Amino acid sequence: MKKQHLVSLVCLGIISDVCAATVSRIDVNGNTRMDAESVRILSDVKIGENVNTERTNQIAKKLQESGYFSKINVQMNGNVLKIDIAEAPIVNIVTVEGNDEISTDDIKKEIKIAERSSYDESVIGADVSRILTIYQRKGFFGTKVEPKKISLDDNRVNIVYEITEGHPTYIKSIKFNNNKKFSDRVLRGEILSREHAWWRFMSQFDVYDEDRILYDQQMLRQFYLRNGYVDFQVKNARGTFTPDREYYSVEFDVDEGEKYKIGKLSLDNPFPDVPDDVLHDALKISDGDTYNIDKVDESISALRGAVADYGYAFINVEPVPTKNDDTRTIDLNFKIQKTNRIYLNSINILGNVRTFDSVINLLTPMRAGDPFSLQTIEQGRQKLMRTRYFKDVQMIPTRIADANMMNLDIKVEEQPTGELSGGLGWSNINGFMVDAGITENNFMGRGQTVQLRGSIATYQKQALFSFTEPFLFGRALSAGFDTSYTMYNYKNLRGFGYDRDSLTIAGRLGWQLTDHWSQMLRLSASFDQNYDIQMRKWKNESLYTFGTYLKYYNLDTNFQQNTHTGIVGNLGIAYTGFGGTETFMRYSGDITAMVNFFDERWQIKTSLDFGYIQSIGDNYVSRVYRYFLGGESLRGFDVAGVARVSSNSYSLGGLWKVNGSTQMNFPIFIPDEYQIKGFVFTDYGILGDPDVPKGQENAAYLDRIGSGWRTSVGFGIYWNTPMGPMNFSWGWPLKIDKNDKERRFLLSFETQF
16 A cells, blocks of 8 residues: 555656746736736746746745736746736725724824725725724724725726724723722722713713723722732723623722731941931831832832932832731832942033023033932923923933943923914903913023013903013023003993003013022003092003012922912012102012822812002002902902992902912812812901091091901812813802992803914
8 A cells, every 4th residue: 555655646746747847938918017027027937947837826826925916827838938917906096984083194094005006905904904993992893994996997996995983882880899998989080991971072081992991900000009909909801791782881800908008118228428317308108108109119219319419320229028918017128229429521412403502501400520410400301391492301311431420411302482372261350351472482592581462351451572581691590571551441340440551661680599489679660541430530640669579489280180289479579659659668478388188189278468558658559559359369259349438339449458268179070181170268358448648537438448357158160171271169258348249159261272
């Protein structure tokens, strides 16, 4: 039997060799666009080669894989290799139809069949799969894509991808199994996916997305690690269709494990000139705290910064945990790697085409020869980014070989600094408002700011021109001037009762005192024309004012929650006189403190504002320059609604005032991504006596204006819409004079475009 098989194989080999022929000529037929020589090259066969049946099949397969031909027939005719082909059509135009949820540009990025390429059904099939994938990622699992070929003359075709999107597959419910420490409601708030609701029309987070579910698992783990559950695991995460196949139900099977606290904290400090207490103070965690992975990471960064301030750059800090299951604690030892002190050799500025090097140098605090400090370098980067001259700023240090020196490259990517803007708004003080302006924040690349702006409102119109030089004489001195013309149409605005046209020209000079304190000097001249109901006449006024102002700013911003923590304060003193029509001293101050709590989502905000006008000699301070209370400064009361001559008349204003507010902002049932907050508040204020013209000290109306403290309480909603912030508040006076005017509801909004 074996001999018979061997004989058969030999015979087949002989037959194959007999069928083989030596190619003496290659004939190509059917080609119209491609020349015959190109087809011969693609076939990879040469004159003189022995070709059998197997070889002709290989040639046909190679030509097919090129994608240029729709039909191929290869055979030997004597010693002539005949290649008969039909060329594939050329793609003329590729279009997409029926898509609304995903842009045509985004879809075409996934399409590999190109115009002027050969028509290839395998490429088109792969295109369809990729299009379906991007739709499924947005939750449109019922999407259908049908490619259509439209034949044209000259063997050309148009390709049309017809898309039927259907509707997105929303998430009906999100559930968690085996969670005992945190409720489903809390855990749903920690992930990105959301249950479908009608008011989520501006978000895609309620559409089922498998990639987002994977990210949700990581977010859950980070949440539990922030709360001490170091053994937490997501055992399984799955999405299943509801019985009607209209929605998805998402379930997470979790294993929470036990809660751990911080046990013993220790440091391995290899630097004798870096005090241990400095490093311990830099830690963001303490013994007995609940284990928090974020606090551990913050401690590592803080240790690097603390050591870098002593000139030791590029250190590694490795936290070594020791888990104690019996006490449910984790001991942490922060091991700091030893390095030598490093100094800056040179600072090179790269990428700036428009902004002068001198401007960037003045904005950064480090200089060649300084000890290398990561904290100082990061401060410089943030300061450059805050200018908004640059889209991106990178600080790239490079170690010099065999030296304790470092070169620093400041690589910037500039962006347009000119702004052409307009806006619409409404408030109880100014009514409906339209404004427009043009601003250049980096004029001629010198860091200068030039602004031209105008606004028209129901009760106020203004035109403004402003110029600021941030580095006067090449020093850290800010100087500038402002020119404005403002028309106050307040005669018919409830309690104000005056009209005022004011032209103001002002110059200013400012400088930084410390990291948080700054000071400014301001000299201004105002030329006013006022009509006062109390005086019942028009009066021309000229005011020449010189003042100095201190500012304290120490805010940390949580950009994700759009909240702040810290203190902002202002203190000013100004003298008006120098031969003008008004002579008085003005003292002013305000302070605002904010603190966040409950995972940065709640906030307490309290503010206090005071002002005092000291008339000099027998000079009378006109009513238009006094203080008024009400409206946004004292909610629950009408604009200038405090201390009116009567409830239906105007307010006389006061020579001094004190007012403040305490407000608690908190999240409501709508997800944080919509930036809608609720708040409750209590406002308070007191307005001093008005100035009285000589001879009217005993005027009867002085007994009717009311005095003493006013207080109010209320609630409201703040919505930071994509077009601008909107503020709704309702206030109720608790302590009110009979002639004060109430206003329960306040609304203000502003939008930029």
